[in-house]
Amino acid sequence: MSTDGEDLYPEEIEAAQTEAGLVKLFDDYWDEAVRLREKYKSQINILIGFECEWIRSSSCGLVETALNKHKFDFFMGSIHHVHSVPIDFDHELYWKARAISGGSDEALFEDFFDEQYDMLQALKPLIVGHFDLIRLKSDDPERSFTDMENVWRKINRNLEFIASYGGILELNSSSFRKGMSEPYPKVEICQVSLYSGRPPNRTS
Missing domain, CATH: 1.10.10 (Arc Repressor Mutant, subunit A)
Structure with missing residues (x-):
């Protein structure tokens, strides 16, 4: 907002x-x-918490305002936008964001995880929400991230940073309602997170 x-x-x-x-x-x-x-x-x-909406760098100020206004026990950091465009609302907006990234899902995935990294560095949220939401409106939501070298590298970078400050991942089942076979995040991401000693937090 x-x-x-x-x-x-x-x-x-x-x-x-x-x-x-x-x-x-x-x-x-x-x-x-x-x-x-x-x-x-x-x-x-x-416990009282909230999910913050990271849209651009100025979002940091809005989150800080909320934290200063009320005494929350925690907050969850998440990304629903790339290039300030919603990527989970409908296909038209997703395609708009993808065009800005260069026209491919893979390029948009890279930009998503880069913006997520910006959010992580700025806010260090205790909980990171729907880590790989970006796949929802993509051409192949079931595609393995490991097939995309640069994307997979950025995913591992983000997971390592989350582990470095003691953050955890939300395990979100809403993807099942939307036709996908795996939750957010995918099993391959959960396995990396578990290996780092930071198991996902189970939520519905």
């Missing part, structure tokens, strides 16, 4: 959503989470 609302998703625009409205929704989420944590504190320890 940017200060002028240029990064609203098409569905948010259609719903006449505004940046101010999203900020209020975020604040309401915090207030309700705190209320529930207090109400059920004798029964369960509720």
Whole structure:
């Protein structure tokens, strides 16, 4: 989300959503989470966190603002955009991002993991969300990353950096609802993460 609302998703625009409205929704989420944590504190320890949206380098300031405004227990860093274009909303936007990268899925994958690396370096999120989301709208979502030398090198670079500061990967099953046979991240990525001693965190 940017200060002028240029990064609203098409569905948010259609719903006449505004940046101010999203900020209020975020604040309401915090207030309700705190209320529930207090109400059920004798029964369960509720951790309060949020997923940050990294779109460009200025996203860092927005995340820092959120962290300064409320006392969160953790946050999850994720990438849904490349070249500031959504890559998981529909094929048309994915193709737009791919064209900017040079026209191939492989080139877009490289750019995705480079932007992810920028996010990791800037924020060092405890949890890294849907690590390989970029494959969702690609021509072959089942394709092995190991077949793409430069892409695979960047994946390993990112995993090594996550391990270096103690981060973990979210294991997300939403890919199954979208027709894929493996979760985010793919097994081949999980195996590298496990080898580094940083097993993925299981979430649905």
